[in-house]
Amino acid sequence: MINFGSDTRTNPSLTTDLGTSTALRSALDRASDPIPLARSAGVTAAYVATITGTESFDFLRGTSGDDRIFGLGGSDTITATSGNDSIDAGTGFDAVVYGLNTAITLRPAGVIDKGQFGQDTLRFVERIVGQAGFANSVDASSITSGSTAIEVNLGGRFINVGNIPGIGFRGFTIENFVNATGTSNNDTFTGSDGNNLLSGLGGDDFFNATRGNDRIEGGAGFDTIDYRPLNVAITINPTGVINKGSAGQDTLFQVDRIIGAVNQTNTIDALSTPGGASINVQLLNNLLQVRDIPGLGLRNFFAENFRNVNGTQNRDNLDGNNANNVLNGFGGNDGIFGRGGDDVLSGGAGTDFVVGGDGNDVINGTDAAARGRSEIDDLEGGSGNDRFIFGDRSGSFYKFNGVNDVVGVRDFSSGDVIQLGLGETYRTVSRSGGFDLFVVTGGANDLVARVNTTTAVSVPTSNFTIASGQRLGAFIGA
Secondary structure: OOOOOOOOOOOOOEEEEEOOOEEEEEOOOOEEEEOOOOOOOOOOOOOEEEEEEOOOOOOEEEEOOEEEOOOOOOOEEOOOOOOOOOEEEEOOOEEEEEOOOOEEEEHHHHEEEHHHHOOOEEEOEEEEEEOOOOOOEEOOOOOOOOOOEEEEEEEOOOEEEEEEEOEEEEEEEEEEEEEEEEOOOOOOOOOOOOOOOEEOOOOOOOEOOOOOEEEOOOOOOEEEEEEEOOOOOEEEOOOEEEOOOHHOOEEEEOOOOOOOOOOOOOOOOOOOOOOOOOOEEHHHHEEEEEEEOOOOEEEEEEEOOOOOEEEOOOOOOOEOOOOEEEEOOOOOOOOEEOOOOOOEEEOOEEEEEEEEOOOOOEOOOOOOOOOOOOOOEEEEEEOOEEEEEEEEEEEEEOOHHHHEEEEEEEOOOOOOOOEEEOOOOEEEEEOOEEEEEEEEOEEEEEEEEEEEEEOOOOOOOOEEOOOOOOEOOOEOOO
């Protein structure tokens, strides 16, 4: 036993290293003097040592056996060793430093698992330093209190434990920790710039996103991840992957609410959704619903501050908000609604219903890949000066099967324009309430569009071609 707690000199401090069997004691009023540590007869290097510091700041280190270490007063630094050690740091801001070339796990009641090197029990320790480069973890899963929860910030280097029965609140400084597991209650997690594993378990947990390739496991309860602190655009993929651009990529499990950064172009991308699954997205209501997931059925999510959506190859409902949305239906018979803002809307393959809503929208019932083949699409501009896409620089859409592929416009007005494909000869035929548009091929007319007008519009009265950017009444060249 080494006990300098009874030293009565002014501000004594202590340095011990039982790994070298030498204790060095110093005081402000005298120089340090080495004190050899004698071992009892028959005690080997795995003996149990009791080390007691001073009321000043001490540097303490035990043996490779099972030690008891008492820091007493002052801000002490205790270097961890192998063995099942009991460390009572006493008063002051005290630290235990781990450098055993292994990952450690901080558990409730101050327990530190050191793997093959044993287990420590800490009391009155304010700072725990894991060894850099190892997957050091906080694990609060064994907390059974109905109200105790944690707030852990790996980048900010702290963990707070609230509502501890009989204690209340405790806070710790933690360094070089990369993983954290919460309680069954409402926990808060913030990772670091490294690659973190954060597990919420039960409760309504809140995760603040950080840089790095992180795995976020919400567990039971209504769990939220917030990407606003990163302030980068993110993309949600159907497998629960969040692409953060240069900030990394997260993988989410059982997370119910995803908050994107405000004023960033955040995207829901469901194009690679497997099997017959489809999506119902209502950006104005922050709703993302995935239907007919193989083996799962229906899943509901909340997605906030998102602007753009890529649908599946199946029947989707894509409903925008008041931002400038880009909504792409791709395959399936989709319903697409732009609402407010200047939107770019594309139905893709399938028979689609596309509505621009308010704002100056670009509205396309098909896309450059599908080209309207075997589609009967229905378009509505709404208010604003809208651009309807009937072709591109490669030619006209909807020119393949007569009335079996055609696009309809419900409300064309004088402020709108129709984009026509290049290299074609067109013809219009006026009728009550609007006009029909044909592509003339080999002397035959193939119906491309039926356009209903709400105001008087000008269209050519004879066959015509159109150049890129050329304006002919209601038409403009692609």
